[in-house]
Amino acid sequence: MTITLYGGEVSYFTGKVRAYLRWADLPFEEVIASADVYGQVILPSVGIPVIPVLRTQSGEILQDTTVITEGRRAACTDKRREPCFPANQTTPCRNIASATRTKPATLAPWT
Numbered sequence: 001m002t003i004t005l006y007g008g009e010v011s012y013f014t015g016k017v018r019a020y021l022r023w024a025d026l027p028f029e030e031v032i033a034s035a036d037v038y039g040q041v042i043l044p045s046v047g048i049p050v051i052p053v054l055r056t057q058s059g060e061i062l063q064d065t066t067v068i069t070e071g072r073r074a075a076c077t078d079k080r081r082e083p084c085f086p087a088n089q090t091t092p093c094r095n096i097a098s099a100t101r102t103k104p105a106t107l108a109p110w111t
């Protein structure tokens with residue numbers, strides 16, 4: 001089963017999860033939360049009308065962006081990929097991002 005992200009195109013919270021899934025290189029499909037989706041998926045499983053909602057590969061429903069992004073293994077049940085994206089995993093892009101992020105603080109004149 002594919003990971004499904006139920007959300008909205010202009011929802012910042014959906015954007016947070018979308019960015020996370022892309023960063024984690026997890027294949028997913030995104031479904032806009034229409035009235036039907038609220039009625040058939042979100043309300044029955046979450047209990048309140050809220051997005052984003054993630055259905056994991058195992059069919060588990062997760063809500064709350066922190067739960068989704070911190071529950072890394074919950075969002076990735078493909079055993080071949082565990083641990084999917086450990087905190088210390090580095091890639092060329094992440095090295096560049098990391099170096100860029102620390103540079104201003106290092107060069108700040110008041111430090």
Ligand SMILES: N[C@@H](CCC(=O)N[C@@H](CS)C(=O)NCC(=O)O)C(=O)O
Nearest residue numbers: 011012013049050051052064065066
């Ligand atoms: N703490 C939640 C907040 C999500 C949230 O506020 N989503 C908005 C849309 S971006 C929503 O569905 N609000 C409906 C409501 O709060 O009734 C999360 O991180 O997922």
